[in-house]
Amino acid sequence: EAQVTxxxxxxxxxxxxxxxxxxxxxxxxxxxxxxxQDPGLGLRQIYYSMNVEVTDKGDVPxxxxxSRKEKRNFPLILESPSPNQTSxxxxxxxxxxxxxxxxxxxxxxxVT
Amino acid sequence: xxxxxxxxxxxxxQEGENLxxxxxxxxxxxxxxxxxxxxxxxxxxxxxVVTGGEVKKLKRLTFQFGDARKDSSLHITAAQPGDTGxxxxxxxRNxxxxxxxxxxxxxxVLx
Numbered sequence: 001e002a003q004v005t006x007x008x009x010x011x012x013x014x015x016x017x018x019x020x021x022x023x024x025x026x027x028x029x030x031x032x033x034x035x036x037q038d039p040g041l042g043l044r045q046i047y048y049s050m051n052v053e054v055t056d057k058g059d060v061p062x063x064x065x066x067s068r069k070e071k072r073n074f075p076l077i078l079e080s081p082s083p084n085q086t087s088x089x090x091x092x093x094x095x096x097x098x099x100x101x102x103x104x105x106x107x108x109x110x111v112t
Numbered sequence: 113x114x115x116x117x118x119x120x121x122x123x124x125x126q127e128g129e130n131l132x133x134x135x136x137x138x139x140x141x142x143x144x145x146x147x148x149x150x151x152x153x154x155x156x157x158x159x160x161v162v163t164g165g166e167v168k169k170l171k172r173l174t175f176q177f178g179d180a181r182k183d184s185s186l187h188i189t190a191a192q193p194g195d196t197g198x199x200x201x202x203x204x205r206n207x208x209x210x211x212x213x214x215x216x217x218x219x220x221v222l223x
Contacts, residue, residue, distance in 0.1 A: 004154075033210070042118075042200060042215035043155070058210050090154050097204055098143050098162070101211070103154025 002027045006091050006104035013081060014112055021076045021107050023091030031094045032074040033058065033101070034066065036087040043090065049074055050097075081111045115139060116203055116214035124220040128190055133217040135184045135201035143204040144177055144184045148197045149216070155200055158186075191221045 004025045013019055025032065033048035035058075045058030049068040063085055065077040074093075078085060088108050092101040117136045125131055135144070143162040147155035159168050161177035161184065168175045172195075174187040188195055201214045 035213070040121075040215055042116075043202075043213035045210050045212070048210050056210070059212065092154070097211070098160070100145070100157040100160065101155075101202075103156070106152070106154055 002102070004091055004093055004102050004104035006089075006107050008107060009105060010108050012110045012112065015082055016080050019078050019081060019109075021078075021089060021091075021109070023074045023076065023104060024072050025074075025091075025093040025102070026072065027093060027102065028071065029093035029095055029102075030071070031096050031099075031101075032068070033092050034064070034074070034076045035090045035092065036060065036085075037090060037106075038087050046076070046089075081109075083111050085109065086111050115212045116201060118199075118201060118214040118217050120217060121215070122218050122220075124222065125191055127192055127221055127223050129221075130187070130189050131191055131219070132185055132187045133199055133219070135186075135214050137182050137203065139203070139205070140181050141203035141205060142181070144181070145202045145204075145211075146175055146184070146186055147200045147202060149200060150197045155198075188219075191219075193221045193223050195219060196221050 030051045034046040035043040044060045047066040049055045091104040094101045145160045146158040149155040159175045164179045164181045166177045172189045198216045200216045
């Protein structure tokens with residue numbers, strides 16, 4: 001089954017404790033991205049990757065890092081989480097920028 | 113400031129009514145996508161439009177891309193409770209390679 005998986009689905013952590021949210025897709029897609037979704041603001045793109053070892057900033061990259069060492073995986077790293085990073089995070093993948101994006105189920109992160 | 117604006121933000125209607133939601137921008141987009149998102153899930157694509165003036169129909173849903181590729185509309189005929197959800201538009205930009213999403217229209221169709 002074609003899918004995008006994210007782990008964990010729910011995470012509560014404390015300020016400053018490094019964390020990684022994993023994302024994996026099994027569709028051999030080149031384009032992957034991370035979004036955060038906040039009430040009234042919609043989905044905002046954090047980082048995207050057009051292929052292995054190619055990543056670029058989206059609209060709200062501050063406080064986040066990503067890597068793309070393999071085509072299928074695109075982890076999101078928060079080196080020192082802060083409460084303003086409490087949000088719902090989605091990973092997405094697609095063949096390329098103009099094609100349908102397939103979204104993961106989301107990760108709800110709370111930073112206290 | 114939102115690059116893409118959607119209106120209305122919230123819409124509650126009775127089953128069988130028609131409705132239109134709008135997605136507007138001052139920027140030109142190379143393509144525009146509409147997604148529907150249900151609680152606890154990620155967005156799912158409904159349609160992609162790429163040509164100015166393009167109209168696409170998906171059963172009771174009609175999508176239109178503005179002539180100048182700055183705006184789009186989604187019209188639902190005879191809405192049903194199953195249409196309830198958050199409707200998001202997303203624009204692909206001519207420059208760069210990233211998407212921008214609107215804030216969404218939350219639709220509730222009451223039986």
